[in-house]
Amino acid sequence: MPYEWSSEPPHANPDWQLSLWPYRSLLRKDFVLFIGGTAAIISLPLFVVIGTAVLWGLLPFFAMMLGGLWYALHVSYKRGEVLEELTVTDDTAHLTRHNPDGERQDWKANRYWVSVHLHPKGGPVENYITLRGGDREVEIGSFLDSAERLALYGDLKRSLKGP
Structure with a gap:
C-alpha cells in the first residue's frame, strides 16, 4: 500500500505518524x-x-x-509528487501536505476532537476520507484508489480511538 505507519500496530502506541503518497507503477x-x-x-x-x-x-x-x-x-x-504526513501525539493531530509545486498545507487539531469520516458517494472520489477537528474538515489520501481508502479509513478509525 502507498502508505506507511511509523509503528505497528499504530493503536498500540499513543504517538504515531502516517505517511501517504501516490502509487507509482512506472518507477x-x-x-x-x-x-x-x-x-x-x-x-x-x-x-x-x-x-x-x-x-x-x-x-x-x-x-x-x-x-x-x-x-x-x-x-x-x-x-504525483505529493506527500501527506499525519502526526498524532497525546494531545494533537497534525496533517501536513507537501504539494508538487512546493506549497505546504498544514492542519492541526486537538486529538480528542478529531474524527474520521467516510463519504462513500458524496465526495469528489469514491470512498472519500476526511478528518474533522477544530473548525476545519480536511481530506486525506484522495490520491489513493477506492480499496486503499477503505483500508485506510478502518486503520484511521482504530488508531484515533486512542490506546
Whole structure:
C-alpha cells in the first residue's frame, strides 16, 4: 500500500505518524527503459525507408511522438509528487501536505476532537476520507484508489480511538 505507519500496530502506541503518497507503477529507473524500448519498437518501420526521402518525412513525426510521450510522463511524475504526513501525539493531530509545486498545507487539531469520516458517494472520489477537528474538515489520501481508502479509513478509525 502507498502508505506507511511509523509503528505497528499504530493503536498500540499513543504517538504515531502516517505517511501517504501516490502509487507509482512506472518507477523512475524504468522510465529510461520504457522510452528506449518504445523508440526501438517505433523505429522498426523506419528501417524499411532508410536512404529514401520518405525517412525525412516520417522522422519529424517520430520525434514529436517520442517527445510527446516523454513530456506526458514527466508531467505525470511532477503532479504525483505529493506527500501527506499525519502526526498524532497525546494531545494533537497534525496533517501536513507537501504539494508538487512546493506549497505546504498544514492542519492541526486537538486529538480528542478529531474524527474520521467516510463519504462513500458524496465526495469528489469514491470512498472519500476526511478528518474533522477544530473548525476545519480536511481530506486525506484522495490520491489513493477506492480499496486503499477503505483500508485506510478502518486503520484511521482504530488508531484515533486512542490506546
